[in-house]
Amino acid sequence: MKEDKNITPMLAQYHKIKDEYPDCLILYRLGDFYEMFYEDAHVGSKVLNIVLTKKKVGKDKYIPMCGIPYHSAESYITKLVMSGYKVAICEQLEDASKAKGIVKRDVIRVLTPGTYFENEKLKSGLLAIYKNKGKYFFSYLNLSTGEFIGGVLNSDEIVSFVGKFQPKEILVRKKSDVEDLLNHFKYIFVTELDDIYIDEEIQKEFYSFFKTTHIYSFGFNTGEEDVLIPMSIILRYVRDTQKSFLPFIGNPKPYREDQYVRLDYSAQKHLELITSFEGSFSLFDVIDRTLTGMGKRRLKFFLLHPLKDFTDIKNRQESVTFLVKNNSIREKIRGILDQIYDIERLVSKVSSNTSTPRDLVGLRESLKKVKLLKGMKNSVNTELLKECLDSIEDFDWLIEKLDRFLEDDPPIHLKEGGLIKSGVDSDLDNLRNIKEKGNDWLNSYQIKLREETGIQSLKIGFNKVMGFYIEVTKPNLKLVPDYFRRRQTLTNAERFITDELQSFEEKILSADEKIKAIEYEIFMKIREEVAFLSDRIGKTAQQVGIVDALQSLAQIAVEKGWTKPEIYDGYDVEIKEGYHPVIKEFMPDFVPNNLKMNKKSFFHVVTGPNMAGKSTFIRQSAIIILLAQIGSYIPAKRGKIGVVDAIFTRIGSGDALAKGLSTFMVEMLEMANIVNNATERSFIVLDEVGRGTSTYDGLSIGWAISEYLAEKVKVKTLFATHYHELTQLEGEIKGVKNFYMDIFEDGENIRFLYRVKEGFTNKSYGIHVAKLAGIKEEIIKRAYEILFYFEEQRDKKIEEDIYFVKQQKGSYLPDIKDLPLFKEIDELESDEYKHILDEIDKIDIGDITPVEALLFLNEIKKKIKKIRK
Numbered sequence: 001m002k003e004d005k006n007i008t009p010m011l012a013q014y015h016k017i018k019d020e021y022p023d024c025l026i027l028y029r030l031g032d033f034y035e036m037f038y039e040d041a042h043v044g045s046k047v048l049n050i051v052l053t054k055k056k057v058g059k060d061k062y063i064p065m066c067g068i069p070y071h072s073a074e075s076y077i078t079k080l081v082m083s084g085y086k087v088a089i090c091e092q093l094e095d096a097s098k099a100k101g102i103v104k105r106d107v108i109r110v111l112t113p114g115t116y117f118e119n120e121k122l123k124s125g126l127l128a129i130y131k132n133k134g135k136y137f138f139s140y141l142n143l144s145t146g147e148f149i150g151g152v153l154n155s156d157e158i159v160s161f162v163g164k165f166q167p168k169e170i171l172v173r174k175k176s177d178v179e180d181l182l183n184h185f186k187y188i189f190v191t192e193l194d195d196i197y198i199d200e201e202i203q204k205e206f207y208s209f210f211k212t213t214h215i216y217s218f219g220f221n222t223g224e225e226d227v228l229i230p231m232s233i234i235l236r237y238v239r240d241t242q243k244s245f246l247p248f249i250g251n252p253k254p255y256r257e258d259q260y261v262r263l264d265y266s267a268q269k270h271l272e273l274i275t276s277f278e279g280s281f282s283l284f285d286v287i288d289r290t291l292t293g294m295g296k297r298r299l300k301f302f303l304l305h306p307l308k309d310f311t312d313i314k315n316r317q318e319s320v321t322f323l324v325k326n327n328s329i330r331e332k333i334r335g336i337l338d339q340i341y342d343i344e345r346l347v348s349k350v351s352s353n354t355s356t357p358r359d360l361v362g363l364r365e366s367l368k369k370v371k372l373l374k375g376m377k378n379s380v381n382t383e384l385l386k387e388c389l390d391s392i393e394d395f396d397w398l399i400e401k402l403d404r405f406l407e408d409d410p411p412i413h414l415k416e417g418g419l420i421k422s423g424v425d426s427d428l429d430n431l432r433n434i435k436e437k438g439n440d441w442l443n444s445y446q447i448k449l450r451e452e453t454g455i456q457s458l459k460i461g462f463n464k465v466m467g468f469y470i471e472v473t474k475p476n477l478k479l480v481p482d483y484f485r486r487r488q489t490l491t492n493a494e495r496f497i498t499d500e501l502q503s504f505e506e507k508i509l510s511a512d513e514k515i516k517a518i519e520y521e522i523f524m525k526i527r528e529e530v531a532f533l534s535d536r537i538g539k540t541a542q543q544v545g546i547v548d549a550l551q552s553l554a555q556i557a558v559e560k561g562w563t564k565p566e567i568y569d570g571y572d573v574e575i576k577e578g579y580h581p582v583i584k585e586f587m588p589d590f591v592p593n594n595l596k597m598n599k600k601s602f603f604h605v606v607t608g609p610n611m612a613g614k615s616t617f618i619r620q621s622a623i624i625i626l627l628a629q630i631g632s633y634i635p636a637k638r639g640k641i642g643v644v645d646a647i648f649t650r651i652g653s654g655d656a657l658a659k660g661l662s663t664f665m666v667e668m669l670e671m672a673n674i675v676n677n678a679t680e681r682s683f684i685v686l687d688e689v690g691r692g693t694s695t696y697d698g699l700s701i702g703w704a705i706s707e708y709l710a711e712k713v714k715v716k717t718l719f720a721t722h723y724h725e726l727t728q729l730e731g732e733i734k735g736v737k738n739f740y741m742d743i744f745e746d747g748e749n750i751r752f753l754y755r756v757k758e759g760f761t762n763k764s765y766g767i768h769v770a771k772l773a774g775i776k777e778e779i780i781k782r783a784y785e786i787l788f789y790f791e792e793q794r795d796k797k798i799e800e801d802i803y804f805v806k807q808q809k810g811s812y813l814p815d816i817k818d819l820p821l822f823k824e825i826d827e828l829e830s831d832e833y834k835h836i837l838d839e840i841d842k843i844d845i846g847d848i849t850p851v852e853a854l855l856f857l858n859e860i861k862k863k864i865k866k867i868r869k
C-alpha cells in the first residue's frame, strides 16, 4: 500500500498516522463518520458486526473500509476496546469547510483496555511490572479514581494482587516476564513496551510531574527504589495515550502485602469473596450495604485485605459497633450518603476534561452533602469515625462559586449555552439582553408588518435551517409588498425575508454565537479550578468511602442480627452457631454449626458422605474469621477469634482444566504454597485434597501433608475428606480431632442433618442415593450384600495398613534417591529419552483433544518399548 506512489493526499495522511500508531486500530474521522481502512476495516467489521465496504482511492482502485457514525461512536469503541484492541481516535483538527487542501488530522487520544476510564463497563485499571532478580516491582493506577500505588511482591503475591485489583491491562517489557501471571489471568491485555520506556528520561518526567526529587518522599523504603520504574512507565504511558484527556493521578502510595492477612488468589476465589462461580452470589453481593461508589470500592478493599494487627481490628470494630448501637445516627449518615455521587469518578472526569456540565452540578451537590456528613463529627465518639469525619474538607468557597456560576439544570453539552447563570459576566449579560430585546423587537416588527400589509395572519418564525422568515398563507399572497423576498414555498404558505429582518438575524445570531463561546470559556475556567483541587477532593472522597464502608458493615449486622466477635491476640478460635452468610440468604432453615479450636484440638478431619455439608461448613468457618478480621460482626451466635495471619484454601478443582494443567498438578501447586507459607497462626481449609489422582497417591499425600501441618506447623486446619483412613490420625498426633456430618437413618432412607459432630462414620450412603433415584429393589439388595463384604474386607485391611504405615514412619525409605521417581531420572538422561521428552514438551495441552492425546501416548509407549528391547 505504502509503496503506491499515486496515493491520494488523504491516504498519505492516513498512512503517516498509522505508522505512528502501528498497534492501534485507527478511527479516522471523515465528516460524520469514523472510518477504518485496510486490515483495520476487516477487524472492525468482524468485531462490530458491521458491513465491510470499499473506498475508491483512484481510478479503478479501492481499499477495504468500514465506518461507524460519529454520534453513536461510543458504544462501538467500547466494544472494540473490550475485545482487546487499542483504538486511536484520529480527529479533524480544523473546520473542513475552512481548510485549505486536506483537513488537518491527528490522533487526539488512544483508548486501551486499561485506560478507557470514563467507561463504566470497563472499570479500567493499569498495572506495570518490572521484574528484577525474581522480584516483581509493580505499580497500579486506577484511572477512574486516581488511586496510584506501587511496591514489590514475590511471584505468589503478585498473583494475589492481580486477583484483588483486577487490572485490565499490564505494561511489561517482555510478555515472558509475566507468563506465570497470565496462566491465572488469561484475559488480561498485555502491552509490551519498547525499551525507550525504561530510560533515564522517564524518571525525570516522573519527578517533575509529582514535583519531588526522590521516591522516598512518598513513603517508600530502601529496597523498594525500583518501584520508580513501573511508576514512571505508567505515568508516561497514560500521558502518551490520553494526551489532553489525562485524568487525575493521585500521589503514589506504597502498597505492602504484609500489613494484611495473607489471602492468596485461590482463597479469594474459593471463598467467593468478590466474584462468585457462575450463577451464584459472592459474599460482597450479599453483604454490601454501601450507598456510594467510594464506599463500594472501600468495602471490597476491606474484604480483600483483612487486618492482621490486633489494635487495628479493634479500632475498626469499635466504630462498627458504635454505628450498630446508634440507629438514628446510622440512619442519618445513610440518608446523607445516599445523596452523594461517585465523587472520585467525577473528579477524574473533570481532570480529564471529559466531564459534562451536569457532572459539575453533581459534584457541587455532592460536596454540599459531604459538608453535612462532616457536620456529624460531634455526634460520633469513636476514634476512626472521628478521624474520618475530621479529615473531610469542606469546600465552601467552591460550592458557593459553583452555585453562583452554574445553572441548576444545565444541558449535557458544553457548547450549546445555557450553562452559566446571569450576573457572572457582564459581556454575557449584555449579549443575553440583546437577545431578549430582540424578542420585543420581533413582536413589534410583526405588528408593524401586519398593519402595513393588512395581512392579519402574517407570522414571523425561526428555524435552524432557514433562519428567520415571514410566513404568509396562500390566500393572502396578493397582499405581499415588493420588498418581501421569497425564501421558501410550502403547500399552504410562502415564506419571505426582508432586509430589515435579515440584518436583525445577523445581529442576533452573532450574539448567540458569542454567548455560547463565552459560556464555554467560563465553564472551562471553572473546570480547571476544580481540576486543580482534584487531589484534595479525592482525599475527602476517600474518607467518605471509609465512612460508607463502616456504616455498611453496621447496617448488615443490624439487618441480619449478626454478633460482635471477641477478637483476641491468642491462638484459639471458637464459633458458636455460625452459618454461611451467602447460603443462608437463600436457605432460611440453614443449620448452624460450632467450631472450637485450641492447642489441644486444632486439626479437624471432617468426614461424611457427599452433599452432607462438609464444604459449606469449612468455608463458612474461614469466612467468619475473615469477617471478624475486617472489623465486621459475624454470622454466628457468638465468636471468639484469635487473630490469624493468613487464610489458605484448597478447594475443589475450579477452573484447573482451563489452565491446561492437570487437576492434580494444580492441587499440588496450591498445596506446596500452603505448606511452604503457613505458620502456627494461619488458618487452612482443605477440601478433598488428593482427589485428582489414584486413591493411594492421593491418600498418601493427604496423609503426609496432614502429619506435617499438624505436627510441625501446628496450624489450625479444617480438612474435609473422603479418605476415611485419615481419621486414624486422631490419637496419633496431638491436636488432630475427627468430626463428621450427621445423617439421620430411617430404615433404608436417609436425611441430611447438616450438623457437625465429633467422631467419624464409615458409611458412604451411595446405595441409599441409588435407591432414592429409583433403582430396582432387587439390585439394591444385591448391592448391599456386596457392600457388606467389601466393607468388612476393607476394615480389616485398613487396620493392617495403618499399623504398618505408623510403624514405618521415617524408616521405610532409607535413601530418597531410591524412590521410584528419582531412580528413573538417570534413565531419562539418555539421548533416546531426551528425544521423547522433547516431543512431549512440544505439546500444547490446551490445543489437543483427549483422543489425540491417547494416540500420542500410544506412540510414545511404542517408542519406549523399542528402546527398552
Ligand code: ADP
Pocket (backbone or CB within 6 Å): 583, 587, 589, 590, 591, 592, 608, 609, 610, 611, 612, 613, 614, 615, 616, 617, 754
Ligand atoms: P459436601 O461438601 O459434603 O458434599 P456441601 O457442603 O457441598 O456438601 O453441601 C451440599 C448442599 O447441602 C449445599 O449446597 C446446601 O444446599 C446444603 N447444605 C450444606 N450445609 C447446610 C447446612 N448447614 N444447613 C442446610 N443446608 C446445608
Ligand code: MG
Pocket (backbone or CB within 6 Å): 614, 615, 616, 687
Ligand atoms: Mg464438598
